[in-house]
Amino acid sequence: xxxxxxxxxxSALDRVVMRGEPVDDVVNEFPDHADDxxxxxxxxxxxxxxxxxxxxxxxxxxxxxxxxxxxxxxxPRASRWSIPRIWHRGWVTIASVVVVFFAVVGTxxxxxxxxxxxQPLYQVKLATEQIETVxxxxxxxxxKVEARLAGKRIEELSYVIDRDxxxxxxxxxxxxxxxxxxxxxxxxxxxxxxxxxxxxxxxxGLRPKTRPARVIRGDGEKAKQLTxxxxxxxxxxxxxxxxxxxxxxxxxxxxxxxxxxxxxxSLKGHQQAITAVGDDD
Amino acid sequence: MQDEPGLIERAKxxxxxxxxxxxxxxxxxxxxYISLRVNDKTEAEDLTQQVFLKVIQSIDSYNSRGLPFxxxxxxxxxxxxxxHVRRRSRAPQSTEDVFELDQKGPSLEEKAEKKLMMxxxxxxxxxxxxxxxxxxxxxxxxxxxxxxxxxxxxxxxGAVKALQHSALSSLRRILGVPPTDERPI
Numbered sequence: 001x002x003x004x005x006x007x008x009x010x011s012a013l014d015r016v017v018m019r020g021e022p023v024d025d026v027v028n029e030f031p032d033h034a035d036d037x038x039x040x041x042x043x044x045x046x047x048x049x050x051x052x053x054x055x056x057x058x059x060x061x062x063x064x065x066x067x068x069x070x071x072x073x074x075x076p077r078a079s080r081w082s083i084p085r086i087w088h089r090g091w092v093t094i095a096s097v098v099v100v101f102f103a104v105v106g107t108x109x110x111x112x113x114x115x116x117x118x119q120p121l122y123q124v125k126l127a128t129e130q131i132e133t134v135x136x137x138x139x140x141x142x143x144k145v146e147a148r149l150a151g152k153r154i155e156e157l158s159y160v161i162d163r164d165x166x167x168x169x170x171x172x173x174x175x176x177x178x179x180x181x182x183x184x185x186x187x188x189x190x191x192x193x194x195x196x197x198x199x200x201x202x203x204x205g206l207r208p209k210t211r212p213a214r215v216i217r218g219d220g221e222k223a224k225q226l227t228x229x230x231x232x233x234x235x236x237x238x239x240x241x242x243x244x245x246x247x248x249x250x251x252x253x254x255x256x257x258x259x260x261x262x263x264x265x266s267l268k269g270h271q272q273a274i275t276a277v278g279d280d281d
Numbered sequence: 282m283q284d285e286p287g288l289i290e291r292a293k294x295x296x297x298x299x300x301x302x303x304x305x306x307x308x309x310x311x312x313x314y315i316s317l318r319v320n321d322k323t324e325a326e327d328l329t330q331q332v333f334l335k336v337i338q339s340i341d342s343y344n345s346r347g348l349p350f351x352x353x354x355x356x357x358x359x360x361x362x363x364x365h366v367r368r369r370s371r372a373p374q375s376t377e378d379v380f381e382l383d384q385k386g387p388s389l390e391e392k393a394e395k396k397l398m399m400x401x402x403x404x405x406x407x408x409x410x411x412x413x414x415x416x417x418x419x420x421x422x423x424x425x426x427x428x429x430x431x432x433x434x435x436x437x438x439g440a441v442k443a444l445q446h447s448a449l450s451s452l453r454r455i456l457g458v459p460p461t462d463e464r465p466i
Binding site for chain 2: 002003005006007009010013014017018039040042043044046047048049050051052053054055056059060063064066067068070071072074075
């Protein structure tokens, strides 16, 4: 008897709570059990309703940027760059890096360094930047490279906005968010949040919750790099804000809300990276 | 989800597109499940992110012949919640429920009503046994089927149905749901 009722209850819950059928329609199909069934289904509906809140509008995209950054970090280099395994070993790696470095720096890279997204050498510029991040060894060094690249993305963003290229603006905003996501990720291993009364966390969370972070590990060199990183991020910030304002002033926000969201998201990422890096003591 | 096994194989190779698709497909359900189990919105957000970081780290160990992917994912979420509750029980904590109302959406009155109901339900949930809480959270916040719930909890379907019944009976009493209330909520 109990098994039979549990079967009926489960079927009613699937139909009402999961598929949204009206309570009465479902419960009345089981007249012998309707009085017992109805309050249980209503209690389940209350739980469903209490749990039905949507994540805060920015949370999912913010969190997705960090997730993508973590995915990038987790990717084995071989698959990311499609370089044969032997190239990762000893002198082969060093020789190839030197050759690539001179080849790129000596010729194409120089020509590509100032190119903009609608120009033919832009992909070469991006590839050169990737090499720069790969050959930089320390996390804070990589974070500084990312911050410099973010500065370049802001210049490019300004360029494409001046030419009303909405798709390019959206793509660049996402690239910019990725730079900031990676900066946050890279500095996490080097700094730690200061525990406070309202934030007893030991800093293991993905997001610095409230207070500025400070260096607790490392030496003077790390502190110096962190100061330089702060400066890079802060120097870029007014320019970034100006670019976003410029987009608004051009009245494009109403036409392409997704670009507006991407721009705002990149700006938020910038501010979060500044928060993650923390203030000078 | 289309071709989930193929997607998971690609995710195991750490392909960004596959991992992002899995993330987007499951994010809201995991967030809702965790939100029902913890008091603080910031903590719910952090724990949700940590679940997906854990997915990146350990998807290699997922074996589709063992249990459905959603069940594997919710087990990670369950473990994160349990670890979190243990940590919280050792640290000084606020008893205040700090889920804030969203800035956009329904009117202030509706939001206040919803918040009150959310707090009432969460307070009621805390009076259930841990297993009852788990079955209710997985079924009605996580949206898992009875089969997926059983796989997540490593129990058979009959036991989960019985737990679901006893949990809803207790919750109905705690929340004071009248048997004759015919209005859908």
